[in-house]
Amino acid sequence: MTHQVVRRVHELGPDIAALAEENEQLGRLSGETVALTRSAGVMRMLQPAKFGGHAAHPRDFAEAVMALASYDSAAGWVCGVAGVHPWEVAQLHPRLGEEIWGEDQDTWIASPYMPNGVAEPVDGGYSLSGRWPFSSGADHCEWDFLGALVGDGAGSPAAPPTVLHVILPRSDYEIIDDSWDVIGLSGTGSKDVVVQDAFVPTYRAVDQTDIMEGQSADRHGVTDTLYQLPFTAMFPLGITAAVIGICENALATHVAQQKDRVAVTGVQVRDDPYVLYATGEASAEIQASRVQLIDGISRLYDQIDAGRPVSLQDRSDVRRNQVRCAWRAVTALDGIFARSGGNVIRRSNPLQRLWRDAHAGLAHMIHVPGSTYHGNALTQMGFELPPQMRVLI
Template sequence: MAHEVVQRVEEFGPELAGLAEENEKLGKLSDRTVELLKSAGVIRLLQPKEYGGYTAHPSEFAEAVMAVARHDGAAGWVCGVVGVHPWELAQMDPRLAQEVWGENPDSWIASPYMPNGVANPVEGGGYTLSGRWPFSSGSDHCDWDFLGALLGDGKGKPVMPPTVMHVVLPRSDYSIIDDSWDVVGLRGTGSKDVVVENAFLPEYRTIEQSDVQAGAAAERVGLTETLYKLPFAAMFPLGITSAVIGMCEGALALHLDQQRERVAVTGVQVKDDPYVLYSAGEAASEIAASRVQLIDGISRLYDKVESGQEVTIEDRSNVRRNQVRCAWRAVSALDEIIARSGGNAFRRSNPLQRYWRDAHAGLNHMIHVPGVAYHANALAAMGLELPPAMQILI
């Protein structure tokens, strides 16, 4: 059962936490961290059962990502990003699933979905692709990569209006740029650049983003499970926001543990300082609220799809609005407790500073930018039409 995944994560938790510093120094996840994550089965939660997955409820996926991120933010981030790809791959041509998982159900897929390349149609079918994509999280441990691309006109130019495609390439068709991930937050994710030079893409390894967004892709390949009918713009951010919330939960637990015996410069034990404890209590409530709201949003959407009701633009924009707010609320609470953790919180030997850096880096992902999400939600709530560019991540 899917809940066993979280149990295994908790069993491995102390070792995951102990490996976090090594991951940061490596600039990618260690082989042992990946071994533990594969053993727990986190990445297979949204994978079809016929390929060794769980076809789990998305809330269970979110819970598992949070559990990993509580111990190591970078590992949680990779689980949140890489873990959603089996959900999309299941909606593509079954030949691709067989290629990816036929011999190894633990084969991972990385991604940068930003459409940084043009997929040019070629005579006889398929496309050629070239480009450079940053932020391919976990790429060192992945055998395939999901890349965003614009449909081309056959002459190297994108067609207008633009059509966003997601394309899947094997490891042999792209290069990972090792020195492209020099950062101060989420360093352990190894979110390096990947480069493609005139790779050939068979048609069956491509899909239009709009088909995944609307649920048409799942219907086309005969998927009946509710999980695969959910909109892309709700599922793609889910793991990322879950990772950020999990980081904040981990930081809160560590803060409380460190304050238990701490004595302030005034000679007062922190456990007797009402101001510090007030902030800790308030932060705990804010982080818990973020967790509840995130899971509530995806669960409501799941229930609506399962009951056969139409998922409206307003429904989708409500979920996106709340995902963004969950992340910002949790990180704001983290800032409050870090400000009351004392100077030792910023020693490199103290994991608190790593949680803080990782969470803020996660907040800078495009899915957490509040402007468009809030603007779109207000328009949808008023029954007004959203501009096409605003609908991409709604």
């Protein structure tokens, strides 16, 4: 059964789509887009029920993100990235959830997790400084998850490195307004954030390994199947879902434009077997990407729900397929883009924006295939993975 949030996205879809170009020009989501997105409830899909969230099956979250991205790339991307953050908060100290959602259950949380800062241990927590790029939707978020390396007491990372996820309120970081000038996903407003000597209490910090291995959830007595899923399956889920939704939008746009197009030869495109072949093939590939992405996270969910352990091989297979889903969908988009006619390169044609957005999404670190495919092949052969290769698996 289709989740109510997915149905709501489709109800609001035409209004959301009408604002996509404005978001592109603004370099961030417009206030109206944010209001519509909040109304749909996509960002609360994985949020705990006690804080007004849906605590939904991750399959439903992925479908909601795909639906939203099929109307506006930027809105879908922001929810695909930031929509996972409530899932992580659910596994942390209960005090944190009260701080974030106690007064407003529609409060959004940004990121990035890359360890670009240094967290120096101090009494009661850490002193954090650093600069982080790619904080998607930062203008509309009141908190930010940031990655940091534990310091050595002299401003440098300690050895061996320990990576933390820390979360700060809006008052503790600065958003750099002129830091987002890009060729794709412009409307996401994924700006840099800067922190200087901000105090982070211990309960707002967690060892990345604890999140990766589910130890934080266990420590705080969080036993729901949703919050037992691996971070390395959940974090990429929304991002890949957004890319697939963008490609679905591009396919629909291509089909609509080709219906009445006449080629330079005077032949109507609906009579051109080459364009039609490419369109049919792309449709199948994008659909396959959707199905495989949902299948992977659903199998992990069912496995955990049945009390069966999730192995490194299980995680690696899901990550391998998730990466492939993104590349398969964007490759299919490339095939129809090349057969959409010369007018596709006009800035007034939305298909060129969708093509740029999809490729920008493919550049995210979770879509880099090399180490993921490499690691999966090693796990299939029964070999141990080096620590640096296990991080994203």
